[in-house]
Amino acid sequence: MKEKFISKQVPKNCCATDDSTPSKVQSVNPRDKNISNQEDDHRDDHDGHTHGNVEGSALQLFLPSIISLVLLLVAMYFDHILKPNWFTDWIRVAWYVVAYLPVGLPVLKEAFCSIRQGAFFSEFFLMGIATVGAFGIGEYPEGVAVMLFYSVGEVFQTLAVSRAQADIKSMLDQRPDEVTVLRGNQPETIKAELATIGDVIQLKPGEKLGLDGELLSDSASFNTAALTGESKPDTKAKGEAVFAGMINLNTVSTVKVTTEYTDSKLSKILELVQNATAQKAPTELFIRKFAKIYTPIVVYLAIAITFLPYFFVANYDFSDWLYRALVFLVISCPCALVISIPLGYFGGIGAASKNGILFKGSNFLDVIAQIKHVVMDKTGTMTEGVFKVQEVIFDPSFNQEEILEMVNALESKSTHPVATAIHEFVGEVNTSIHLENVEEIAGHGLRGMINGKELVVGNFKLLDQFQVQFDTDVSKIVYTVIAIAYDQKFVGYLTVADRIKEDAKLTIEKLKALGVKPTMLSGDKNSVVQFVAKELGIENAFGDLLPEDKVKKLEEIKATKETVAFVGDGVNDAPVVALSDVGIAMGGLGSDATVETADVVIQDDRPSRIPMAIHIGKQTRKVVWQNIFLAFGVKAVVLILGAGGLATMWEAVFADVGVALLAILNAVRIQRMKF
Structure with missing residues (x-):
């Protein structure tokens, strides 16, 4: 049954029953x-x-x-x-x-x-x-x-x-009633709620996806405005997650269903708005x-x-x-x-929804209008949550392109986020490179043999293990460092970092203009946290924090009797979200727990929606x-x-x-x- 925003009319014979009371919002749930x-x-x-x-x-x-x-x-x-x-x-x-x-x-x-x-x-x-x-x-x-x-x-x-x-x-009419599934390579149209996990949906250009799934086609572009409010097309690659409500823009695509109809991200958003x-x-x-x-x-x-x-x-x-x-x-x-x-x-609530901000109730509009302090997580909130290669510092005596191709080939054997960042930076793996005796050293990095010579990629402690000499002062490097040694010689290093979101700095400026004090709490390396805070203009920032440390910091802030909002993006932030006066979740497309525990959900991950939500409340x-x-x-x-x-x-x-x-x-x- 399609969920809709229903305005119940007064029955013609309104005195027939005692429950004919008109109600503006009646959910089918x-x-x-x-x-x-x-x-x-x-x-x-x-x-x-x-x-x-x-x-x-x-x-x-x-x-x-x-x-x-x-x-x-x-x-x-x-x-x-x-x-x-x-x-x-x-x-x-x-x-x-x-x-x-x-x-x-x-x-x-x-x-x-x-x-x-x-x-x-x-x-x-x-x-x-x-x-x-x-x-x-x-x-x-x-x-x-x-x-x-x-x-x-x-x-x-x-x-x-x-x-x-x-x-x-x-927002609430975004999901189609029917989907086309492939049964024996033949398309068959069925009710969306009858589709099961593992079914393959065929999606034609202009059609909306009815359930969450995994893209089986090589690539496809989607309009995600129904979920994020963002009109810019979002191109997905094979294996990436796609969500109910997205509109296919270009070629016929196939999607494998991964979530039941009632458990999709869009279902949860619809229920949130209805309530x-x-x-x-x-x-x-x-x-x-x-x-x-x-x-x-x-x-x-x-x-x-x-x-x-x-x-x-x-x-x-x-x-x-x-x-x-x-x-x-x-x-x-x-x-x-x-x-x-x-x-x-x-x-x-309607104005906020139109801008990709979901309030779970009008009571939170009142509370957020009185916010004096916004405490935020770093990774995924003010930064993109995806590692990117920032710098390549090599000894000039080495061929940079050749070394990077070998590093890329070795890192292709790992699923670590750093390996993904290197792969995205270098490009496709050169299949002509012959790797032997590849070994992953837990918590340190990788080593392998190429052309009979040893390649080591990881942190500087790994280089110490293989007795490779280097003269780099690691303490002065803000970002995460990936050291490289080839044939027992120090080649140089890559720096990898989580990129700051485009509108993060503007967010802090707007918060200050509203008279709201920003503070950053993160479990990331303190030097990285301080660097990001300085870039954004945040005076108070704390790194190397465990979830319980974040709770203590938030309790200290609340002790000042200020109304506090916490902005996070994942399940790990649930304790501080619950403790704050207003819990704001970044990423309506992220974890289900985030949508469940937060009071306000920002669908498109843009931190600039935080001051906007406060402004709407005011x-x-x-x-x-x-x-x-x-x-x-x-x-x-x-x-x-x-x-x-x-x-x-x-x-x-x-x-x-x-x-x-x-x-x-x-x-x-x-x-x-x-x-």
């Missing part, structure tokens, strides 16, 4: 249902009668509001300009009722459903009694207008949420709890505004005080808060608090005016729907920001 069942709010993130997947055009969404608007405008034209004799009494009332029904009936229906489900004081209830009450005291145009503007606000809310969902949903909105930020949770207390209070206050003046006012007019109470109810509706705050966090938090102050500020002023009889239904509409729309537009800005 059974575990997600447990999460959604815990949501006790009638409207998860303010989902209403216009929420759900946007089916059809915006015109269809606005159609009920358009009908009501036309009827309302005609009625007001009759009332104030044309004034026909027949537009009186029951005809006039019936006209306004008909204008009210397209926008009011769905809300009244939801209010009834809310009450049936135990959520008596819902915003539907507030809008229902406010508008029906307006009809009761003869304020027909205002009753229709309030519900009309409320419905328009709901439609804009739907469009805003859909736009936010689009940033995330674009993200279930983890609520503290601000969001507070507003939800606040709304549950706030709404009943304003209902009781509205009742008090209606009846208490009878005991204190000389010329008490029930209609006048009821009107004030109805205005008070419309103003007090918590739409702006329960719409815009979840939408702000949702937009932050902007999201800023927008959320702007909306909170806007909603409370305007409502407080208009509530006082309404209770004092100085505000009409029109001001009430602005305080409710107008502020909600402004808050929505502000929240949507997050998705359009450039990070």
